[in-house]
Amino acid sequence: MTAESLFTAPISLGGDDVMVRAEGVVKKFGHNVVLRDISLEVKRGEVMCLIGPSGSGKSTFLRCINHLEVLSGGRLSVEGRLIGYREKNGVLFEMKPNEAAAQRRDIGMVFQRFNLFPHMTALENVIEAPIQVKKMPKAQAIERGKVLLDRVGLGDKFDSYPAHLSGGQQQRVAIARALAMEPSLMLFDEPTSALDPELVGEVLDVMKELAKSGMTMIVVTHEMGFAREVADTLVFMDAGVVVETGEPKAVLANPQHNRTKAFLSKVL
Amino acid sequence: MATKPSTQKASGANSAPSGSRLAPPIKAVKLRHPFRWIVAGVIVLYFAAFVWDAAVNRPVYDWAAYGKYIFDKRISEAALVTLELTVWSMAIAIVLGIVLAVMRLSPNPVFQGVSWFYLWVFRGTPVYVQLVFWGLIAAIYPTFTLGIPFGPQWISVAAADVPVFWIAVVGLGLNEAAYMAEVVRAGILSVDSGQSEAARALGMSWFQSMRRVIIPQSMRIIIPPTGNEVISMLKTTSLVAAVPFSLDLYMRARDIAGPIFKPIPLLMVASSWYLLFTSILMVGQYYLEKRYARGTGFERMKASVESTEEIAT
Ligand SMILES: Nc1ncnc2c1ncn2[C@@H]1O[C@H](COP(=O)(O)OP(=O)(O)OP(=O)(O)O)[C@@H](O)[C@H]1O
Numbered sequence: 001m002t003a004e005s006l007f008t009a010p011i012s013l014g015g016d017d018v019m020v021r022a023e024g025v026v027k028k029f030g031h032n033v034v035l036r037d038i039s040l041e042v043k044r045g046e047v048m049c050l051i052g053p054s055g056s057g058k059s060t061f062l063r064c065i066n067h068l069e070v071l072s073g074g075r076l077s078v079e080g081r082l083i084g085y086r087e088k089n090g091v092l093f094e095m096k097p098n099e100a101a102a103q104r105r106d107i108g109m110v111f112q113r114f115n116l117f118p119h120m121t122a123l124e125n126v127i128e129a130p131i132q133v134k135k136m137p138k139a140q141a142i143e144r145g146k147v148l149l150d151r152v153g154l155g156d157k158f159d160s161y162p163a164h165l166s167g168g169q170q171q172r173v174a175i176a177r178a179l180a181m182e183p184s185l186m187l188f189d190e191p192t193s194a195l196d197p198e199l200v201g202e203v204l205d206v207m208k209e210l211a212k213s214g215m216t217m218i219v220v221t222h223e224m225g226f227a228r229e230v231a232d233t234l235v236f237m238d239a240g241v242v243v244e245t246g247e248p249k250a251v252l253a254n255p256q257h258n259r260t261k262a263f264l265s266k267v268l
Numbered sequence: 269m270a271t272k273p274s275t276q277k278a279s280g281a282n283s284a285p286s287g288s289r290l291a292p293p294i295k296a297v298k299l300r301h302p303f304r305w306i307v308a309g310v311i312v313l314y315f316a317a318f319v320w321d322a323a324v325n326r327p328v329y330d331w332a333a334y335g336k337y338i339f340d341k342r343i344s345e346a347a348l349v350t351l352e353l354t355v356w357s358m359a360i361a362i363v364l365g366i367v368l369a370v371m372r373l374s375p376n377p378v379f380q381g382v383s384w385f386y387l388w389v390f391r392g393t394p395v396y397v398q399l400v401f402w403g404l405i406a407a408i409y410p411t412f413t414l415g416i417p418f419g420p421q422w423i424s425v426a427a428a429d430v431p432v433f434w435i436a437v438v439g440l441g442l443n444e445a446a447y448m449a450e451v452v453r454a455g456i457l458s459v460d461s462g463q464s465e466a467a468r469a470l471g472m473s474w475f476q477s478m479r480r481v482i483i484p485q486s487m488r489i490i491i492p493p494t495g496n497e498v499i500s501m502l503k504t505t506s507l508v509a510a511v512p513f514s515l516d517l518y519m520r521a522r523d524i525a526g527p528i529f530k531p532i533p534l535l536m537v538a539s540s541w542y543l544l545f546t547s548i549l550m551v552g553q554y555y556l557e558k559r560y561a562r563g564t565g566f567e568r569m570k571a572s573v574e575s576t577e578e579i580a581t
């Protein structure tokens with residue numbers, strides 16, 4: 001395993017080139033309808049940025065893709081496999097917890113507040129899931145973990161506990177931890193929102209490199225510069241619906257909908 | 269601010285500008301605390317008077333008898349029995365407490381209900397009454413049978429055949445489990461929900477995330493009160509007379525004191541042993557707490573002390 005290949009997204013096994021397909025996704029919390037009707041597609045290798053006002057359901061949608069939330073309606077599939085259900089003769093069967101866990105292995109997630117395991121060092125954070133979940137031999141996991149931490153610029157921080165790292169460093173460890181599972185899809189939920197302004201760049205740099213390597217990414221962000229520069233598609237969400245989708249430069253320069261215009265005028 | 273320059277590089281460490289000289293250490297007259305010295309002096313004086321008085325003027329303490337029985341074989345054996353009672357009943361309490369806590373937090377309403385009912389009964393009645401009850405168990409349930417109701421039966425034990433020691437252990441352990449369940453539950457709830465989410469997002473199963481992520485972090489919260497529970501249990505074992513079980517430290521000391529009419533020195537003997545054990549437990553608790561403070565503020569403090577030392581050298 002070379003350093004190069006660790007940053008390379010798995011090659012398509014042929015067939016459908018759609019990585020994520022959402023069809024009429026609905027999510028309710030009690031009577032509160034958070035996602036009304038989300039339909040979108042993310043192609044393999046595509047970077048999609050998701051923007052929208054607070055409370056519009058961006059985080060909820062990401063969590064649905066990862067089955068951290070259960071859908072209330074619609075269909076959601078990743079790499080052609082339904083999330084959370086098995087389909088047999090047109091009937092849906094709820095997945096057992098271990099099947100759902102197996103599905104999550106291939107989907108990496110990076111959180112706004114890092115959520116590193118505070119009782120483990122940076123390296124231990126990165127090797128934990130490969131050893132526990134993938135049953136990878138420890139020596140191999142360590143070797144790969146070091147390469148990954150090196151790639152995110154933390155080659156000298158293997159033995160540091162999260163409490164001793166800056167926010168930007170912690171978020172880069174979190175990215176390495178997600179990549180250690182060799183996901184085919186990475187979800188980022190406002191990865192730089194909890195960071196001091198001067199630390200945002202170092203995390204975005206890592207994400208840019210990841211995008212360049214061909215990783216499929218869905219990024220919820222307020223960093224319009226990143227969206228403009230890196231994203232293939234920009235999606236504007238409001239009140240649980242997709243209002244506008246398009247090429248980032250076009251959407252940012254010339255939004256078609258009033259709600260998009262109103263939102264962009266506030267953040268730009 | 270449409271675009272943010274994202275070209276800053278992470279600097280490895282925030283290194284201080286080199287070549288800058290540190291200001292010289294502060295020289296000042298230390299603040300004096302005369303009042304502290306006076307209070308300490310008075311306390312020491314009174315305490316010394318108390319000790320001298322106890323040693324010389326109070327024959328009823330009978331220090332000769334104390335010296336004779338402190339290492340009496342019967343006493344040290346009874347002390348060992350007390351330790352065994354503590355260890356076994358705490359083992360039951362911790363295992364059952366974890367099970368009850370996890371049941372209480374599980375999404376399954378049947379488990380929640382069972383756990384709630386258990387706590388209601390065992391915390392709602394005095395441990396002394398429970399121990400008396402366990403002592404009478406043979407009168408209510410002459411045999412314990414393991415099997416399927418109205419079906420095959422695998423093991424059957426006559427209650428009268430169960431050694432009194434184990435009845436005492438079960439009585440103490442089942443009572444303590446209710447308290448341990450609350451300690452464990454508080455510990456698990458103290459861990460940020462983002463932790464279990466991160467573990468799940470990595471594909472870990474519920475059990476893996478509990479064992480590797482949630483429980484280790486909750487230990488920091490669970491251990492201090494558990495230490496207290498162990499120390500409290502060590503002392504609660506003196507209630508096993510209710511079962512009745514009479515080979516523990518307190519009952520043994522009383523049984524020895526009876527015929528020789530020396531209750532006070534033997535109470536002192538028993539107290540000395542209890543104090544010895546609780547002291548050892550407190551030391552153990554200190555090291556356990558330190559062990560589970562990894563990656564928290566405590567660690568950080570230590571590191572910053574070390575780094576200032578580095579600067580100093
Ligand atoms: N577990 C939950 N239970 C009930 N309501 C929830 C839950 N999670 C989210 N919500 C609600 O769903 C709505 C959308 O939340 P979500 O976090 O998806 O928004 P968001 O677009 O990510 O906003 P932000 O930019 O503030 O992160 C909010 O009104 C929130 O109150």
Ligand SMILES: [Mg+2]
Binds near residue numbers: 059
């Ligand atoms: Mg959000």
